[in-house]
Amino acid sequence: MTNVALKPNLEDVGAAFTVEKMLFVRDRTRRAIHAIAARVTPGMVEEDAVEMAKDLLAGLDMIKGWHDVYVRFGSNTLKTFGAPSDPGVILGENDLFFIDIGPVWQDWEGDGGDTFIVGSNAEMARCAADARKLFHIVRKKWTQTGLSGKGLYDFATAEAEAMGWELNLDLSGHRLSDFPHAAVYDGPLAEIDFRPSPLLWVLEIHIRDRDRKFGAFFEDMLLDDSYFAP
Amino acid sequence: MTTDAAPVSVILGHSPGDLREIAAIEGERLLDALLRAQAPIISVCGGRACCGGCRIRVETAWRDRLIPPGRSEARLLPHLHDPHEDDRLSCQIELAAALDGLTVHIVPKKVKPPRETVQSTTGEIE
Numbered sequence: 001m002t003n004v005a006l007k008p009n010l011e012d013v014g015a016a017f018t019v020e021k022m023l024f025v026r027d028r029t030r031r032a033i034h035a036i037a038a039r040v041t042p043g044m045v046e047e048d049a050v051e052m053a054k055d056l057l058a059g060l061d062m063i064k065g066w067h068d069v070y071v072r073f074g075s076n077t078l079k080t081f082g083a084p085s086d087p088g089v090i091l092g093e094n095d096l097f098f099i100d101i102g103p104v105w106q107d108w109e110g111d112g113g114d115t116f117i118v119g120s121n122a123e124m125a126r127c128a129a130d131a132r133k134l135f136h137i138v139r140k141k142w143t144q145t146g147l148s149g150k151g152l153y154d155f156a157t158a159e160a161e162a163m164g165w166e167l168n169l170d171l172s173g174h175r176l177s178d179f180p181h182a183a184v185y186d187g188p189l190a191e192i193d194f195r196p197s198p199l200l201w202v203l204e205i206h207i208r209d210r211d212r213k214f215g216a217f218f219e220d221m222l223l224d225d226s227y228f229a230p
Numbered sequence: 231m232t233t234d235a236a237p238v239s240v241i242l243g244h245s246p247g248d249l250r251e252i253a254a255i256e257g258e259r260l261l262d263a264l265l266r267a268q269a270p271i272i273s274v275c276g277g278r279a280c281c282g283g284c285r286i287r288v289e290t291a292w293r294d295r296l297i298p299p300g301r302s303e304a305r306l307l308p309h310l311h312d313p314h315e316d317d318r319l320s321c322q323i324e325l326a327a328a329l330d331g332l333t334v335h336i337v338p339k340k341v342k343p344p345r346e347t348v349q350s351t352t353g354e355i356e
Contacts, residue, residue, distance in 0.1 A: 065280040
């Protein structure tokens with residue numbers, strides 16, 4: 001793995017970048033995720049959930065995205081970013097699903113993901129809760145130390161293992177900015193050798209159970225505690 | 231891409247009167263031919279019809295000779311700036327011999343407004 005160390009260049013932003021707009025789109029993104037989740041029900045086919053999510057985002061003028069819309073059901077929650085889902089997976093009565101969206105609202109990128117539970121499968125519930133918990137453990141580590149992106153994901157890998165999960169390093173964070181951040185840096189957070197600055201990076205946590213039956217995902221911007229509900 | 235694929239010419243316009251011919255082949259995505267010719271478009275989403283960076287404006291006479299947009303493309307196009315009925319995503323167009331001479335234009339870039347106070351002008355999220 002080649003590490004990237006040129007902080008000033010990798011944290012460049014475009015002419016449209018403003019703190020307020022980035023936070024505004026973050027808020028819209030998180031609320032859209034929960035609005036999509038509220039419309040997902042057991043018995044639904046994953047492909048229909050994706051179309052529902054896209055229709056909802058179009059209604060919010062957030063259908064333009066820097067990446068595709070993912071709603072993954074059941075065993076498809078093991079799939080890594082960009083991998084096609086197995087077709088025809090139906091959400092069970094005791095199941096889990098995750099949502100991963102990267103909408104562009106006007107000139108600004110959002111990105112967010114979360115996992116949701118239906119029914120009462122305790123291991124699935126623990127997996128979903130741990131994805132969120134691990135996100136905050138790593139984020140706290142970031143607030144308290146000068147760890148680099150690489151250091152944060154080394155830490156996340158060890159923490160995930162201690163929790164009993166495998167961390168998928170194919171989903172290991174990235175830049176976010178005014179559209180398109182890819183013009184600045186489209187590589188992973190896990191490959192940078194400096195402490196990432198707030199508001200410019202997304203921390204992704206994708207964990208899988210060791211029997212490879214399901215996974216859980218959570219992502220949000222790297223921000224301090226004041227931006228998260230207690 | 232195979233060597234025995236039929237050649238297809240695409241005519242690319244940057245502005246009125248500024249046309250140039252791009253060599254492509256049957257079966258190739260229009261996006262790939264345009265990127266190879268260094269046309270000023272981008273593909274951020276990798277051809278999944280979600281970023282809109284590869285949008286082009288098809289010469290009207292060619293519009294009905296293309297396979298109509300699929301659901302994802304049709305849903306996105308009205309949400310891009312300055313939408314037009316001749317707009318298409320080049321990532322969704324597969325070149326065929328029947329499209330030899332297809333003429334497309336670069337969509338003028340959005341003129342970004344000065345910085346302004348954050349406010350929502352779109353639907354509320356429930």
